[in-house]
Amino acid sequence: EERRLRLKKFGSSVYLLEPHIKEGDGGLRDYHLIQNLWHGLGKTWPPEPEESELLSTDEWQALERSFSFLLKVRLHLHSLQQKGSDQIRFAWQIELAEKLGFVDENETGTLAVEKFMSDYYFAAREISTITRFFLWRLEDELFSQNSTPPSKMSKLELPEPFFVSDNKLFIQNESEIVSRPEILMQAFLIMQEHGLSLHYSTQEMIIRHLPLVDLAYRRHPVVIGMFRRIMTHLPDLGKTLRAMHDVDFFDHFIPEFRNLKNRVQHDVYHVYTVDTHSIFSCEQLDFLASGHFDHEFPDFKKALQEVNNPDILSLALLFHDIGKGKGGNHSVKGARIAKSIMDRLGYGPSDQEKVELLVQ
Numbered sequence: 001e002e003r004r005l006r007l008k009k010f011g012s013s014v015y016l017l018e019p020h021i022k023e024g025d026g027g028l029r030d031y032h033l034i035q036n037l038w039h040g041l042g043k044t045w046p047p048e049p050e051e052s053e054l055l056s057t058d059e060w061q062a063l064e065r066s067f068s069f070l071l072k073v074r075l076h077l078h079s080l081q082q083k084g085s086d087q088i089r090f091a092w093q094i095e096l097a098e099k100l101g102f103v104d105e106n107e108t109g110t111l112a113v114e115k116f117m118s119d120y121y122f123a124a125r126e127i128s129t130i131t132r133f134f135l136w137r138l139e140d141e142l143f144s145q146n147s148t149p150p151s152k153m154s155k156l157e158l159p160e161p162f163f164v165s166d167n168k169l170f171i172q173n174e175s176e177i178v179s180r181p182e183i184l185m186q187a188f189l190i191m192q193e194h195g196l197s198l199h200y201s202t203q204e205m206i207i208r209h210l211p212l213v214d215l216a217y218r219r220h221p222v223v224i225g226m227f228r229r230i231m232t233h234l235p236d237l238g239k240t241l242r243a244m245h246d247v248d249f250f251d252h253f254i255p256e257f258r259n260l261k262n263r264v265q266h267d268v269y270h271v272y273t274v275d276t277h278s279i280f281s282c283e284q285l286d287f288l289a290s291g292h293f294d295h296e297f298p299d300f301k302k303a304l305q306e307v308n309n310p311d312i313l314s315l316a317l318l319f320h321d322i323g324k325g326k327g328g329n330h331s332v333k334g335a336r337i338a339k340s341i342m343d344r345l346g347y348g349p350s351d352q353e354k355v356e357l358l359v360q
Contacts, residue, residue, distance in 0.1 A: 003135075009023070010027075026128030034130070059130045088120070109325075114263070162190055177209050188249070189226045192230055203247050213249065224345055228345065237282050237286040241283075257322065282314055335356045
């Protein structure tokens, strides 16, 4: 509850243009929260080297690495400002990048400040993700110790190995994922169609099985069919894509998207990183379809109702910045990349050309 209120005040997204390095999502306070709870459980910090159900060795090492980077940034920030402000203001970011040793990359046109902020978002995202998983596991452990059932089973009938409890989607038998990897995509489709969230154990299973999402998986007709259904069903599209992004599934299924991961555009117009901005765009389309903007933008809603193939529109929106970071005109390069992805997703020439045109 303390964390929820803190993020409500200081920013509930890692990917803000001017993040708060101490109190924001993935900031130093999240690290301290884990550390203090760890002490509260009667454990010593740093954790013992063996794996723990609450915090693995890999996660602790990632926490330490990311915390060290954020601390370094904070010290330079205080030094530059000559005071204890912890918000990484836009005006200070170029000087911070220089102090930290980042340089421009002429080949791709990536500025030093963009590389610096990309590294910041990577570190903050690691801390944020590990904090969320840690709190979920701790909550489960406390429920277990008190013999209190966390929720009631839902009567919603789903195909095996899925079941729902407390409006969260579970996978009952993890071993089935190896024999039927399409279950990974199916989890997101079921989540979207029934307005569910993924339980943290389901998220962890997906992360563990990301190596299954290879070239053959990306070309699997059943998997492609499910993804196309997701992109066609606009309600809850933003939430579903965000869930894919949070567990790195999206980067594996659409590897061209990896180039956008934590990529920064150093201007005052783009509030989020390019990957988050692209998903946020689809979320706005989701809101438009769901009636959020009926009063504000009635003409947009009317136009959307006349669209025969909403998946073509949502895919074009998702890929509209996919050429960024490649050097040169990102619209032209992005249009070619988008056309190639559409081909892999089994769309015909006409649909490929529509997306290519929209991206350009």
